[in-house]
Amino acid sequence: MARNGPGEDIGPDVTPKRTTLADVARHAGTSTAVVSYVLNDGPRPVSDRLRAKVLHALDELDYRPDHAARALRRVRRRRHLGLLVPDVRLPLFGTLVGQLEVQARERDHLTLLGNTGYDPEREIEFAAAFTDSGIDGLIVVGGANGAATAALCRQARIPIVWVHNNRDHVESQVVGADHLDAGRLATTHLTQVHHRENIAFVGGFTAADVQHGDRETVAQRYAGYLEVVGESAARHIPTDLTPSGAYHAMRHHLSTQPPLDALVVGTYAQAAATVRAVTDAGLRIPQDISLVGYDADPTGTYTQLTLTTVQQPIATIARAALSRILDTTPRTSDTPIPPIDIHLTIGESCGCTSAHPVSLAPANT
Structure with missing residues (x-):
């Protein structure tokens, strides 16, 4: 269940409100300036003790920086998700992309698409570009560089979901059929x-x-x-x-x-x-x-x-993937994924x- 604030349920089909710097600052007992210094590694130094408190608050509140919003300084009508697929020309992946795009739009998200070709270097290149552009989450279909891609998203504090399969062992579960x-x-x-x-x-x-x-x-x-x-x-x-x-x-x-x-x-x-x-x-x-x-x-x-x-x-898999990335909180991310029938x-x-x-x-x- 998505939450708008502490203890406030807003339903399964509504994207949770983004955690702000002010929320993190209040949780850590400091100022938004200090939180900004920690996130940007400067321009002023922060003590190790205070940095640890801020990092803990960032994790507790699942803070996700809105890079694009900070750059544009204006409210966006829609948010963005990154979507990596091996080859959109294949029927399975083309159909899945179509379903993810339609269902994401229904939830006020647009998708940025990258074809990886199961190439580990291309996957991490797309993932880095998408995280820099300010996506709110990354969906990786058929991952070929799971450990590196997961580490990149973890560093950028961007949620990630794996679909269909994953070449590297990572902690997250995979959304897909058996x-x-x-x-x-x-x-x-x-x-x-x-x-x-x-x-x-x-x-x-x-x-x-x-x-x-x-x-x-x-x-x-x-x-x-x-x-x-x-x-x-x-x-x-x-x-x-x-x-x-x-x-x-x-x-x-x-x-x-x-x-x-x-x-x-x-x-x-x-x-x-x-x-x-x-x-x-x-x-x-x-x-x-x-x-x-x-x-x-x-x-x-x-x-x-x-x-x-x-x-x-495909429609069921797309729905489960989007729910996993938009509705799941850090405390429920290990909840087992319901079996998907074939x-x-x-x-x-x-x-x-x-x-x-x-x-x-x-x-x-």
Whole structure:
């Protein structure tokens, strides 16, 4: 619940009032000038004892400097959030950006967008530029430099939320679906509904395989796949997560390894290339090889072959991320994030004839 002042609830959909220098000064028992000296490291010295009191007050009140407001010296109609995504061209991330922008505007926030390409240096470059511009919070989708980005935001006293996945271990939780369950769901559909026995997983998840890609998510999906098929039956086709990498790895596997009858494709970006590799090898989907993927483009229902995919509820994820960054106080930031359900959307690639999604709640509910 957001709070306008000590003990005053203002509802879940209202952005909390910004803590001011005067609030911090009162809490620390000093003047706004001293607070300013601590924040700006000058121009006058502050004793260690008084500095410690001010820093404690800043933490207690979750003070966030409004850099842009100080620069412009005028009231802004809307505040700003920074939004970092790996590649807005991918359907999952493009749809998520759209949802975050719409929902943020409803809460009087505009978004500043940066494409990171899963590049750690680019991520920290965008994060630094956005914090300097005076954002009120940073949303990082698919973080590739978690520890450094978290440290930067902590120093700038700007809240941060991680969405979908995070390459580095950080204290904050990640808002997103359970990718382990997603791996289980895709594989279980192939084994239980289509009785497939020789199922391969397409996608790399090591640093050697993938430099700039969503290898953490793929690793979790592979772990879910592995739980279903078992170590002895697992067949892994490592790729660099690019379409060309998937195509060539798939063609090589089909020409050199024993036949298979199903595929779990670890990312949507590899799906079309995998289908092409199978058909170029003279095999048919789904008659010879059933296929299940992830996060299909919701507009791609008129392609030659519609994909059966595990889908994430993008609107729900966007709402949870914004709530985490705008409504959560330091005292409640460790509150567990409610599980986010996933579902299987049936297409033509697995061999099903029905068109009804199968829902699955995360295993920890």
